[in-house]
Amino acid sequence: MVSSVVFIKCVAFLGRHYSLLPHPKRLFCKDKMDLTSSLDLSRLSRTASRILEVVDSHTCGQPTRVVIAGADLAPGLDPNEAREQLRGERDWVRRVSVFEPRGHRSMFSVALIPPAHPGGDYGLVYMDAATYPDMCGHATIGAATTLIELGLVGPTMPGYDGVFEFGLRTPAGRVELRATLKNGRCQAVAFRLGFAFFLCTLELRVGDGRTVPVHIAHGGQWYAFVDVNAAGLRIDANAIDALIAAAQDIRARIAAQLTMADPSSGKPPVVGNIVWTDTPRDPQAAGFNVPVSAAGSFDRSPCGTATCARMAALVALGQLEIGQSFINEGLMGTLYRGMPVGADMRDKISGIIPQVEGSAWITGHSRLLVDERDPLGNGYLVGGGPAVL
Numbered sequence: 001m002v003s004s005v006v007f008i009k010c011v012a013f014l015g016r017h018y019s020l021l022p023h024p025k026r027l028f029c030k031d032k033m034d035l036t037s038s039l040d041l042s043r044l045s046r047t048a049s050r051i052l053e054v055v056d057s058h059t060c061g062q063p064t065r066v067v068i069a070g071a072d073l074a075p076g077l078d079p080n081e082a083r084e085q086l087r088g089e090r091d092w093v094r095r096v097s098v099f100e101p102r103g104h105r106s107m108f109s110v111a112l113i114p115p116a117h118p119g120g121d122y123g124l125v126y127m128d129a130a131t132y133p134d135m136c137g138h139a140t141i142g143a144a145t146t147l148i149e150l151g152l153v154g155p156t157m158p159g160y161d162g163v164f165e166f167g168l169r170t171p172a173g174r175v176e177l178r179a180t181l182k183n184g185r186c187q188a189v190a191f192r193l194g195f196a197f198f199l200c201t202l203e204l205r206v207g208d209g210r211t212v213p214v215h216i217a218h219g220g221q222w223y224a225f226v227d228v229n230a231a232g233l234r235i236d237a238n239a240i241d242a243l244i245a246a247a248q249d250i251r252a253r254i255a256a257q258l259t260m261a262d263p264s265s266g267k268p269p270v271v272g273n274i275v276w277t278d279t280p281r282d283p284q285a286a287g288f289n290v291p292v293s294a295a296g297s298f299d300r301s302p303c304g305t306a307t308c309a310r311m312a313a314l315v316a317l318g319q320l321e322i323g324q325s326f327i328n329e330g331l332m333g334t335l336y337r338g339m340p341v342g343a344d345m346r347d348k349i350s351g352i353i354p355q356v357e358g359s360a361w362i363t364g365h366s367r368l369l370v371d372e373r374d375p376l377g378n379g380y381l382v383g384g385g386p387a388v389l
Contacts, residue, residue, distance in 0.1 A: 050370035050377075052097055054109075055150070057142045059360040060334035061300035064142025065097050065109040068150075070368075071125075076116025079123045079171045083132045086111060086125060092370070092378050094127040099379025099388065102368050105129050106297035108136060110143045113169070122147060123169035129381060129388075130272075130295035135172040135220030137304010137336075137356055141189045144168065144177050145360035148186040159184045172220055178357075190337075190357035193220055195344055196308040197351030198316035199269070200260040204253055206231065214254065215317070218262075219308030219354060222269045223291065224254055228276040235278045235290050237331060240298055244384065247274035247292035263347035275306050285329035296385020301358065302330035307338045308354035315340050315352050322352065334358075 045051055053069035071093050073082045086093055096102060097109035106129070113123030124143055126133045147153045148164075155164050164179045176192045196219035204214045204226075215225040228235050233246055254271050262269040272294035280288035291299045291306045299306070307328045314320035326338040340352040370377045381388040 044369060045367060047371070048369035049372035050092065050096070052093065052368040054097060054366055054368060055146045055362065056364040056366070057146055057360045057362045059138035059142045059145075059301055059304075060330060060336065060358050061332035062138040062142075062303075062330075063107055063363075064139045064146075064360065065103065065107060066143050066146045067093065067097055067109060067111045068146075071111040073111060073113045073123075073125070075114040076120070077113050077123065079113060079125055079169050082111065082113055082123065083125045083171055086127070087132055094132070095379040096368055096370060096377075098127055098129055099381050101376070102379065105295060105381055105384045106300070108139050110136075110139050112143070121167045121169050121174065122153065125171070128293065128295065129297055129385075130293065132171075133221055135170055135175075135193070135305055137191060137193075137220065137307065138299070138301050138358065138360075140168065140170070140175060140177070140191050141304065141358050142360040144179060144189045144191075145186045146362065148179055148181070149362055154179070154181070154184075154186075186360075188357055188359045190355055191304065192341065192353065192355045193305070193308050194353065195346055195351050196220070196312040196354045197346075197349050198313045199262070201317075202254065202258055202260075204250070204257060206253065207249065208232075214250070215313045216254075216258070216260075216269075216271060217309035217313040217316075218269070219310075219312060220305035221273055221309075222271045223273045223275050223306050223309040224250065224271045225275045225277050225289070225310060225313060226250060228278045231276075233276065235276055235288065235331065240290070240331075241384075243276055243290060244292050244296055244298060247276070248296075250274050251294065263349045273306065275303070275310070277310075280329045282327075282329050282333060282335060285327045285335060287326065287328040288330075289328065290331050298331070300330060300332050301334055302328040302336040304336060304356045304358065307336050307356050311338055311340045311354050312352050315343075316350070 055066045057064050098107045109127045111125040126136045160181050167174050178190045180188045199216045202214045203211050212230045258268045273291050275289050275291040277289045291303045311326050322340050328336045337357045339355050341355045342353040
């Protein structure tokens with residue numbers, strides 16, 4: 001069960017900063033009825049059959065919802081065991097925190113695992129609209145920022161300016177992090193992934209008879225990189241539906257034509273994420289992309305793990321050097337600052353050790369409630385991809 005210490009610290013933080021918020025009474029005009037004096041929000045929680053306490057943020061435009069209480073994960077639990085526990089016994093945690101009506105198809109949530117002992121690493125279980133990923137870059141940055149802003153990790157010196165290093169346990173292994181703080185507040189977080197590698201370039205036959213080169217690489221998840229112009233499309237916020245639809249066709253064609261085996265399994269990988277690439281708009285950036293997942297969601301940020309996989313592909317193709325900066329631009333014009341900090345080899349395949357930095361911003365704290373009488377209480381998805389009812 002989530003440690004009471006974690007919950008108490010979160011409540012204490014919110015209490016310390018409550019004075020910074022406008023008093024509820026100020027939200028009402030003087031000539032309007034004031035309902036706040038008799039309002040008892042706690043009665044809503046008392047009548048709920050299930051409750052999740054969450055903190056929301058966005059990382060360069062992509063949402064992260066950190067479940068700080070209610071997932072009932074024991075302190076120190078291995079993230080892979082925690083993931084299987086949630087998948088097999090409490091998938092409602094994922095559905096309630098990600099799906100409509102409390103979320104949406106592109107929502108991403110993280111279940112927090114308290115450390116086994118004071119000062120130990122927190123653990124994370126990643127959850128999206130389709131599954132429980134091994135790793136997610138933007139959510140790692142969002143979760144790390146949330147932990148720092150709640151005072152659960154970070155330097156003990158008030159108003160600290162500088163760098164703070166720590167780690168988080170994930171299903172993909174321990175991830176090293178470096179947070180940049182200014183006056184005690186988190187400004188940016190860089191994560192270092194253990195390994196990313198390029199698998200192959202697939203000359204993909206598409207519907208109109210053209211052959212399009214598709215670069216397949218792994219950076220915590222499998223990604224296929226496709227030049228949007230070669231596919232006759234464009235990256236634009238107003239054209240996202242066309243990119244989602246085209247990604248579905250590309251994904252199916254990769255599944256039918258890919259024969260190169262994943263070194264870890266000996267079988268061709270299931271590539272769920274299609275990343276549309278284009279020439280960057282921002283003069284600082286070297287890359288510009290929009291990833292689309294198998295669930296039909298798309299990343300508003302440049303995508304942390306896709307940036308890792310992209311750097312692995314670029315290094316393998318001779319287009320990026322170890323130690324060279326790679327700034328990646330996302331749909332919203334936000335930037336991730338990446339670098340292949342080292343070369344490595346695993347399972348007889350060459351790869352890189354990638355590092356990616358981005359910024360996350362807290363957007364809310366709330367309590368998600370499930371009424372046992374609600375026939376849609378566990379959530380649903382309609383539109384933008386396969387319906388989940």
